[in-house]
Amino acid sequence: MASRPPYGTVSRRGLLLTAGASAFGLALAGTGAAGTPAYADTAADADPYATVRAQWAALVSGGAIDPADAVYTAALAALDSQAATVAAALDTTAARTRLFTDLPLGADSANVTASLTRLQTLALAYATPGTARSGDAALRQQVLDGMDFVVAQAYTTDLPRYGYGNWWDWQIGAPQALQDTANLLYPALGDARIAAYCAAIDHFVPDPTVIVQASGTSVSTGANRLDLCRVLIIRGALGADASKITTGVAAISPTLPFVTTGDGLYADGSFLQHTYIAYTGTYGAIWLGDVAKLMSALAGTSWQISDPQVDNVFFAATDAFAPVVYNGLMLDAVRGRAVSRATESGAADGLSLARTLATLAPAADPQLRARLNSTVKGWLQRTPTPLTSGSVASIALLDGILGDSSVPAAAEPVGHRLFPAMDRAVHRRKGWAASISMASDRIGHYETGGNENLRGWHTGSGMTQLHLDSDNTQYDDGFWPTVDPYRLPGTTASLLPLADGQGGAYAEPRPTTAWVGGATDGEYAAIGQDLQGPFSTLTGKKSWFCLDDAVVCLDAGITCADGTEVDTVVDNRNLHAGGTNALTVDGAHQPGTQGTRTYTGARWAAVEGVAGYVFPERATLTAVREPRTGSWHDINTGQSATPLTRDYLTLYVDHGVDPVDAHCSYVVLPGARAAQTAARAADRDRQQILANCRDQQGIHVPSLGLTAVNFFAAGTVGPITASAPACVLIREHRDGTATVCVADPARQATALTVTWHRPVRRVTARPDSLTGATTGRTLRLVFGDLTGLVGATQQTTVRLG
Template identity: 25%
Template sequence: MGKEKCLLFLVVIWSMLASAQSNQPFDMIMQRVFDDEVVEVTSSRVPKVQQLAASLGVDGAWEDIPYERTDISSWPAGKHFDRLKPIIAAYVYNKSPLYGDAKLKSAIDKALSFWANHDFKSKNWWHNEIAMPKAIGVSLIMLHFGKEPVDGNLKSALIKKMERGDVYAKTGANKSDIAMHYFYRALLTSDEELLTSSLEQLYYPVQLVDGEEGLQHDYSYLQHGPQLYIAGYGEEFLKGISKIMFYVRNTTYAMPPDKVALFSGFLKNTYLPILRYGYIDFNVHGRGVSRPGILQKDDMKDVLERMIALDGKNKAIWNGVLQEIDKDSKYDFKFSPIHKHFWKADYTIHLRDNYHFNVRLASDRTNKSEAGNQENIYGKNMSDGVTNIQVYGDEYYDIMPLWEWDKIPGTTTRDYQEDQVLVEQWGKPAKNQFAGGVSDGHYGVSALKVDYDSVVANKAWFFFDDQVVCLGAGITSETKEPIVTTLNQTWLKGNVIINGRALSTKDEVFVEVNAGDRFMHNRIVYLFPEAGNVTLNAKEERGTWSKINRSRSADTVKGEVFKLWLNHGVRPQQATYAYIVYPGTNKVSEQELGTIRILQNTAAMQAVSHAILGRTQVVFYEPGVFAGDDWRIEVDRPCLLQLTTDEDGDVEVAVSDPLQLAENIQVSLTNQSYAVSEKKTIALPQGAEKGATVSVKIK
């Protein structure tokens, strides 16, 4: 071989190797997308796939899909790709009985051509700019591995339809979703520049932001303004980003380690602690609570399995949660105790081995729960001190069509004759400034000044190991409707026990309770430390999903509901309430009863102490002096305060600013038994940390 031919041969070889190396990341990443999206097709699935393909019209459309409709929520045209995906899977899955089937390929080509030749759109931008471009991308990537390629012109036409949505104009989960189909398009076109820019946008939301939409400095997640969305949009953030991380792992495109740690932190320290046996707190789902099946999170198994490969140092945690949400867990999973207040989101979680008790607040810094796209039509009180109490996890699963919506658990509201529509769309800030929590990671107190729908009330929750003390004061309204505070509204399971005796009939019962009276239902005890007027409703209720979400079924659903509330009467003036919840138990011992002391419950101040834990918790709604448990505590501004004493006589003071306005707070402490007489000026967190807890130790 001559020198010139040898050199030419080497140039060709080098060129081929360089080309193969440049394509290698695309091919490998595309293979991972395919492996993730394709489903196993067994012989049992063949008839269904063949039926779907056979029912496709000559023009490539399904006759029963009204493609021209523009519905906002359940857009009918979107079903086109829902039906097409299993047909594609049967064609491309190499162990499928229909692998490479010519009839399936003909049906796929017709269905794709039909979509390429039309421009169906919903009135909801999400379908047009997120759902459909992603569906097209996934379909084309799956077909890339088929026996016969898609016609080049058809492929180009469909890729052109993916060029929708401005990724640079969106935030949070919406940015991630649009960047996802940019990513698919880059793989399909082998466009390295587009792949790089799509990943930049996909990684961009993995950062802490201050009040903007996305992941906050307290590790909550906000979307649609400063609105709590740890599930819903936060969940889409977890699903989408984990997919991308998994696809590009161990390549030059892999997510930087600091962002992997941040992403894992949100999943590990925020999202997963809100799960209980695979069911999530309804408080964190926004308008999504009006969708059937939304609170069960079996689909999070995919995220956890990806994280085992992506974040091996937390493998035990990921495997542990997989075990927890397994249907055969028998409710024996061991939960670690957590208490955390999210000061950016106005939300508190309290987790113990035998229960969850979470509270959603609202303030003029955060948006109340939204209605939108004709969803969550009656959710007007979904942010006003709403409590989620779970022992088994499924206490509220799919109960929403049967709810009486002015008796959402935990709230103090007007008792209307009929459910009232939430007029404000997409979430509006609350009127009140005062909302916050103080926490040491295990215990704490949260409080809220409700000022909504012509009802004002000061509400507080004092969190310990075995009980949560719930206090209300200053309850005032001039409306014609009675004012009520709802302890719970959940599925009726088993007997209702009142002071040790089972309720004899399932109906509505009015009870004048005395101090010490208690109700027990489904391993939760509700104890009344003072006399009051209570109504119990334990009977079958009926409703429809379409009442609360116009795009859902109008078929009647029914079930038995447990509903318990306190009555404050018509036009109450400075009314109060007190009740103590003991979740995860069937009985309360006299010793447990003696550990709790309610020290104050007025519009100016609420205070509770726990003798065994050595904790005194105080809510100051205004500057003032607390005197109780041998302590005198004076503060110069509204605050939440927790005082902890130990056996050595050391004292720790934890405080937070529920108004998020002050730079410091002056606290004076006096206690002769502990030989304490201190006056301290405590600097409060600023910037993105406003509202967070700060602690000071005193010898």
């Protein structure tokens, strides 16, 4: 098993749960509860299958809530409205060939899932105390008739196991909706219905380790495996079949260890799905959520998850998932195709993760439980989406944490997280965070598929998203359908026209370059990318040096022969509808009118309420202020075609058509005003650029005692020499010590020597990879084979001479 990184690690958890320690326990029969769910099963105390069903039903619906509590008012009203809309679309004619008038069956697999999902909405309205249709026997019968119809006419054992269309509908989407609905109506099912529903599920999902498609079978991995395990386990509880539950639980275990290739959780906190895509925020969150919910549903039974490697789930919660949430929003850098879904915002994905952590918390030891609850409460207090706008189930789980005065709200952490296995980085300081998205021969530029994310081509070209406390809806407010997809913030990209979804369904267009990653001491970082543009001849080098109050960005060697303009985008800010944030360039207040303006020899610029931008080598800066109109349908054909308009202010450096060895540099100062930016531009000690060329990029910041260099090729920059490509970050501390952080982002160094031309007395701490060290007038560190360390930072501590 891969070793675990030192950052924020957690100790072995006490994992054997009791029913009383589960997220909901057995308070489902209404004992002491203000509202009793319509599905309440009094047999739960004696029947382990009933225990699982009851605990799962509570996770799905919210359990025994008090409908008179005002916190549920909006959620109950929303559920009533959804149920009314669904009920109005029911086809109740005697000769019906479809369940809903707008969802024909027989050709589109998504309509099977959608039909069953709509029935689940009606079942929730029936089962939830306080809705207009709570306990409505007529509604219950409509849902039962609807499930009977779908199982007899569409989700039928007469079809091949892959059905038609998308395998996901037959093996995950449809069976999950069917069994969740059946679970909510369990007391009314009867043996014949249970047998029919279970037979249909068994036909399509006999084995959670296998995915069946028209093209053949494959082994399920990551989130898909957990979704299939969930199907088997809940189906086992529905049909009182212990073998199904046992099989489902056993199939979870292979997803718990860290992986070193392919789909799943990595020791550095990365999560990949579809082999090459950073997917912590969606597929990863599904994996974590399924594990958490199944742990809760199986608690107190003989099937409870007791694999010792489930400890990695708790590590994931704190070190893989929490670091990619900012103020309650899941970062777009790890959401893949989900950024193109109007119905799945970063805030929605963040709230879903908060619910997952709250579900996990009762299974953790007291210290970790307190940490998880504190993290969740902080997110809930800072998210732009109020808890009351969520589902009844979310409110039931999270409101107690939010209102518990004994749970402190955790502030946003300060520090740096580098995820080498998925080419992502997150830098956090007080009031802001920056996320960086890159691509390599290991990670794709973007993923399209299912007609989603049709214009995400340049996501991996160094997209740098600046998240501010003062603007927490920047990327959730219609950003993706309206932003210029050729000028994503932070990217260097060719304006070569690309086709929607270019590369094909679920394509992962990857560069052939390997040098992508960096080194970090947990507070600051040096990050680099050997850039190749997607579907383009563009090449170049990009570096980000993440400091205490800024990110220094260097671009060099920018060369392209596409016959089109190439730009480096300093920022592309969504000013929202009607935004008029002032732009100041070199002390001059710029017009707020729409249009394009160019500033030759610019030293600095500032956007009111956003950031300051310093150009250490001066720059020819282009500023575009414009309204941009688009629709979600433009980037995802399953979404609304209603046009949206947002105002943008874009700052970029135009490298011209077919540039050769072009370069630029800029410093982003989040939250800085014009006066602060001007002062920073005048302070040359704060941004000493040691190198900015194709082979090396580096900086020196005397006030921080920091020197950092990305060696794309061996050489000497300032006081540092590297014998092979590497990343080196050195910090001198006031106590007379220094830390030397070294990494091999390309994972190709079979031997590496790093020399720091600085007097050093002795080495006080060293990594296992260090095979030799010489001190004295210079420090010479000799590393062995680094190729197997997956780009991880190797940190050495020294006493200065």
